[in-house]
Amino acid sequence: MVTRPKRNFVIAGVGAAVFLLGSSAVERLWERFQGSARLVSVEEVPDSAECIRPVSEDAPVSVSSTHNLFSDFGEPSVEAQESGPTVNFDRPPARILRDTAPIYSSVAVDDKRNEVFLQDNNLWSIRVFSRLDNAKPGTPPTEARRVIVGNNTEVQFNSCVYIDPFNGDVYSVENDIGDVIVTFQHDATGDAKPIRKLHVTHRAYAMAMDEQNQEFFVSVQHPPQVAVYRRGAEGDEKPKRLLIGEKTQLSDSHGMAIDTRRKLLFVDNWGNIADDNVPGSGRFGPPSITVYRLEANGDEAPLRIIQGPKTGLDWPGAMSVDVDTGDLYVANDMGQDLIVFHSGDEGDVAPARTIKGPHTGLSYPVGIFADTQNKEVWATNIGNSTATVYPLMANGDVAPLRIIRSAEEGKQSLRFGKTQALAYDAIREQILVPN
């Protein structure tokens, strides 16, 4: 009988923050892997004391002056051996840490067809649900009506889904690797090929459509910019105009929303600033929402900026506008809340409304959609494989009206977004994973 080593896992976020995923969550995941039919294969470590040393939970975590690299190795230095034929080891992994459930990064509602589209950043899929689906306590995960997934879809590292309200076309923005926006027919399902592909600048994050002017907006993290394309643009078509430059005060731009009635463009910024042409020019600024004319172009200054400690902005993600009121809805990832600003807000202003608290079910919300027709606001939660919906005017610790849940009840996701790197903390026996 092999004793599984006792481990904790640390998940590090992009940038500076580091989150600790406690051993209990990982153990729940482990137990789930062990106990039911699954896509995941987790193999026991070979029964060899040479391979695995069981680790006591009570093992001290300390750093002393005598603790050094070589004592960690515990062996004397040995010169590398002579070369020989390659020895191949076809052994399976001792352990696999991964999340089998979707992790939703974006949400869009199609009011005409009464459907909700969720962008899944873990299985690289787009899942379509009835708008009125509701996973009540004690019920199994919500069944999707259809799923767009597979190699032909080219959906990967996806950060935004948008539904054309007229023809129902489904747009998916990719944030890494492929640098494309792919478009599907509304009823696409399975391993569908996109009907259009538009090559965009690396690190595209969000999009919004101005139906009146037949153009759509794409925000790009870095170099921070907003590109405006002709509706229907595809291939290598260039943007009609580009908002970019120092005067814009864009910085590591993420979420974006437009108010076609008031002719405004909103962009949220994380505050990482640098001139790419000047090494050493980098600096950190506070997060912000910059507000522009809808037709802003070139190196154009914002009309106003929402910024400061009262705003509560903390890694803001997607944004959405209620064109009836002008209210701006923000998914405030690290703030663990949804915050709402009035259209004319400026400076260091507190949100007009905040949805936050244990009853909300929010967990690292990054996607948001203001469904003005049904007077609801949707959020996607990276932390628990759910999308939650609230009354449009909700404020405070409000329970969701309905929940779309794609994992078992109470499950905390691994919050894996892109597990490109890792590091091992031998002191605490923890794995650190940035996303």
Added chain:
Amino acid sequence: MHGFAFDNMHNEIVVTSPLAQAVLTFNGDAHGEEPPIRVIQGPHTQIDGPPNLGNDRVSIDPANDEIYVPAVPSSVLVFDRMANGDVAPKRVLHGPNTGFDEPGIRGMATVAIDPVHNVLVVNHRNSLLIFDRTASGNAKPLRVITGPKSGVASISSFQVYAPKGWIVSAMQGGSIGVWSVNDNGDVPPRWKIPVNQLTGYTASGIDLDPAHKEMLLSCAGQRSRPRDGIANAVLTFSWPEIF
């Protein structure tokens, strides 16, 4: 974030912030929105970022108190571990003799240090360039492992197991191979695990756990959908033979 490091000797986490052209050091037990204890940032640092993917990786040599940052054009910046603020690198490895192709190392290269055999290994464009650890300026690599027999491939981060001088790095086809720091030329690895063949994943990051004789891999889809469709994974392989 494509690369970062944990310093087991000093209990610190070192991460890059490419978009702000900074290297941040945190306490090893940092949690939540905890500020860094040191920040290397400013005009003297020579640290760049996108679009050339500078400052995309970072490596630590705890034994010699140094931080390594690949930068553009075609250079490796070496900082004192305790550097804080607008500090110039203590060494810069750069020049045509280094073997770093122009337009350069582009930050996509990655570095590992062997303080026992006193070498610096750079994984650059399907080659492992092995330098004297203190190489500076336009230095030539001591040895280069590259070629079809070697199968060396690029990767976001790799490791050297210093007590035995083993380089643990990526191979073409998604395998992980092990070479000696004394290897030179088109040398096949001593050992390999065909990770992609076994799991469908291609590793992008590697770390080692000598105490448990394990290799840990991060995998993030890497331009292809893993066969079971789950893009993100951390794999742990038992590999006592290399420790």
